[in-house]
Amino acid sequence: MAEEVLLLGAWASPFTSRVELALKLKGVQYKYSDEDLNNKSPSLLQYNPIYKKVPVLVHNGKPIVESQVILEYIDETWQGYPLLPKDLYERAIARFWVKFIDDKCWPALQKVFIGEEKGREKAVEEAYEVLKFLEKELKEKRFFGGESIGMVDIAANIIGYWLGACEEATGVELLTREKFPKLSNWIDEFVSNSVIKENLPPRDKLVPFLRHRFGL
Amino acid sequence: MANEVVLLDTWVSSFGMRVRIALAEKGIKYEYKEEDLRNKSDLLLKMNPVHKKIPVLIHNGKPVCESLIIVQYIDEVWNDSSPLLPADPYQRAQARFWADFIDAKVQSVTRRVWTTKGEEQEAAKKEYFETFKILEGELGDKPYFGGETFGFVDIALVTLYSWFYVYESFGNFSMEAEFPKIMTWVKRCMQKESVAKTLPDQKKVYGLVVDLRKKLGLD
Numbered sequence: 001m002a003e004e005v006l007l008l009g010a011w012a013s014p015f016t017s018r019v020e021l022a023l024k025l026k027g028v029q030y031k032y033s034d035e036d037l038n039n040k041s042p043s044l045l046q047y048n049p050i051y052k053k054v055p056v057l058v059h060n061g062k063p064i065v066e067s068q069v070i071l072e073y074i075d076e077t078w079q080g081y082p083l084l085p086k087d088l089y090e091r092a093i094a095r096f097w098v099k100f101i102d103d104k105c106w107p108a109l110q111k112v113f114i115g116e117e118k119g120r121e122k123a124v125e126e127a128y129e130v131l132k133f134l135e136k137e138l139k140e141k142r143f144f145g146g147e148s149i150g151m152v153d154i155a156a157n158i159i160g161y162w163l164g165a166c167e168e169a170t171g172v173e174l175l176t177r178e179k180f181p182k183l184s185n186w187i188d189e190f191v192s193n194s195v196i197k198e199n200l201p202p203r204d205k206l207v208p209f210l211r212h213r214f215g216l
Numbered sequence: 217m218a219n220e221v222v223l224l225d226t227w228v229s230s231f232g233m234r235v236r237i238a239l240a241e242k243g244i245k246y247e248y249k250e251e252d253l254r255n256k257s258d259l260l261l262k263m264n265p266v267h268k269k270i271p272v273l274i275h276n277g278k279p280v281c282e283s284l285i286i287v288q289y290i291d292e293v294w295n296d297s298s299p300l301l302p303a304d305p306y307q308r309a310q311a312r313f314w315a316d317f318i319d320a321k322v323q324s325v326t327r328r329v330w331t332t333k334g335e336e337q338e339a340a341k342k343e344y345f346e347t348f349k350i351l352e353g354e355l356g357d358k359p360y361f362g363g364e365t366f367g368f369v370d371i372a373l374v375t376l377y378s379w380f381y382v383y384e385s386f387g388n389f390s391m392e393a394e395f396p397k398i399m400t401w402v403k404r405c406m407q408k409e410s411v412a413k414t415l416p417d418q419k420k421v422y423g424l425v426v427d428l429r430k431k432l433g434l435d
Contacts, residue, residue: 050317050350062306069312076305092280092289099282100266133266 005030006058008044010037011201012209014158015067016055020199021154022071026078068098071151083151097137097144098155104130106158112174113166114214124174131180134159138182142189149193159183160190161200168203169210221246222274224260226253228424230323231283232271233375233414238287240410241366242294284315287371301368314354314361315372321347326379330386330425331434341387345394352397359404366408374405374415381418382425 007023007030009016023030035044035054047056047063057064057073064073075083084091108130111123134156138144144152153160163175164187177184191197223239223246225232239246251260251270263272263279273280273289280286291300301308325347328340351373355361361369380391380402392399405411429435 059306064306064309064313066313066316069309069316072312073305073309076308088289088292089275089278089280091292092285095285095288096280096282099285 003029004058004060007032008035008041008047008056008058009033009054010035012206012213013054014162017157017161017200018067018154019055019057019070019074021157021196022074022083024195024199025081025083025149026074027080028074028078068102068155071098071154075151083154085145085150094145094150094152097134097152100133101152101155101158105134105156109158109163109166109174113170113172113210120172124172127174128179131159131175131183135180135183138186143186149190149196153186153190156186157190160187160196162206163187165203165206165210169207170214170216219244220274220276222249223247224249224251224257224263224272224274225270226251227416228378228421229270230375230379233378234283234371235271235273235286235290236414237371237375237410238290238300240414241298241300241371242290243297244290244294284319284368284372287368291368299367300371302362307362311362311368314369318351318369318372322351322373322376326376326383329383330429331432333434337387341389344383344387348395348398352395355397355401360401366405370401370405374402374411377402377406378415378418378421381422385422386425 005023005028007016007019009019009032011034020032033041033043035041037054040052044054044056045052047058048054048065051065053065055065055067055070057070059073059077064070071083084094108123108127112120112127115123141147143149144156159175167173167175175183175187191200221239221244223232223235225235225248227250236248249257249259251257253270256268260270260272261268263274264270264281267281269281271281271283271286273286275289275293280289287300301311322344325340325343329337329344332340358364360366361373384390406415426435
């Protein structure tokens with residue numbers, strides 16, 4: 001049977017982008033369908049009845065939802081480029097940082113850029129506390145995954161690309177090279193990687209979109 | 217090399233219980249260290265500097281944190297018996313989805329059921345009921361969430377059973393009346409030694425919560 005891979009996503013969503021990066025790194029052919037999140041398609045509602053969100057990966061008709069679940073599925077289903085380390089302990093550590101990014105970083109960044117101005121200083125301090133852990137985890141590595149991009153780097157795309165776009169959209173400076181030299185270097189590596197840079201939403205489209213989204 | 221396994225935990229934690237069930241399923245010998253969360257040990261702070269939380273599994277001196285990540289680690293390292301996750305990648309994805317759902321939707325609402333009053337509690341109860349309804353739907357007529365065998369999703373959820381009496385008492389409802397299928401599943405899980413020996417008595421948990429509520433100024 002011919003393999004059929006479909007991705008339901010939203011072009012501006014970092015979670016959708018994670019799945020695209022993973023598929024591209026694995027060299028998987030797929031069809032992309034962009035969703036209007038204000039007018040969700042019947043397919044989306046059928047494939048993800050519980051959360052009604054993107055991304056949804058549909059592999060031979062069977063849906064998988066939640067970006068971190070999808071990334072693990074992609075790594076287990078398609079050989080070639082490994083997203084997770086082979087070493088089982090390192091694998092648990094990678095999963096820990098992916099969860100940290102989703103549970104702690106994402107809400108902290110949202111508070112900074114979407115939150116009210118009067119709470120901003122506190123939100124920035126809290127975001128610094130969170131980012132410090134990632135700065136420390138990088139150590140002397142080029143990527144979180146070591147010499148090459150891994151699952152943590154993919155999950156950290158919100159820092160690698162979306163954070164900069166949010167800074168540009170709002171005028172709020174968060175991640176400076178002075179405060180976060182390692183993360184800044186990592187961001188440079190991330191956006192200049194050949195696979196990644198071809199698969200990010202264009203900055204000149206994303207920034208106005210975010211501005212509009214934040215009500216600015 | 218000797219396999220040295222240490223678990224930092226608290227007896228009442230439904231997250232820690234998941235790890236204890238997984239270790240029991242695999243027949244792994246380990247040293248259990250009870251933490252006082254009001255006075256965290258140096259070891260805990262060293263082994264989980266990011267969250268400073270239990271459970272933490274320390275395997276040959278190296279820490280693994282986050283209960284579901286620990287359970288997956290245990291399954292992958294001790295892979296010669298009692299698989300906790302299915303072999304098929306699609307079924308593994310389903311198992312991971314439902315375990316994540318349990319953390320994102322169930323664990324997040326249960327605390328509100330016994331710590332709030334009035335309108336806030338009614339809202340929490342409504343959310344709790346909706347979530348368990350979805351879980352009952354997913355369980356269907358299967359003996360376990362994973363199908364024929366006890367696995368990852370069962371481990372993720374069954375540990376809450378020791379807290380049901382707390383939710384029922386303070387939320388004023390009956391799990392048996394509202395979710396009979398869930399209770400049938402619970403009783404089936406409790407027939408497993410790994411579950412029965414791990415889960416503390418419901419009345420004991422209730423006793424702790426009564427004290428905790430006084431300290432929180434709720435009673």
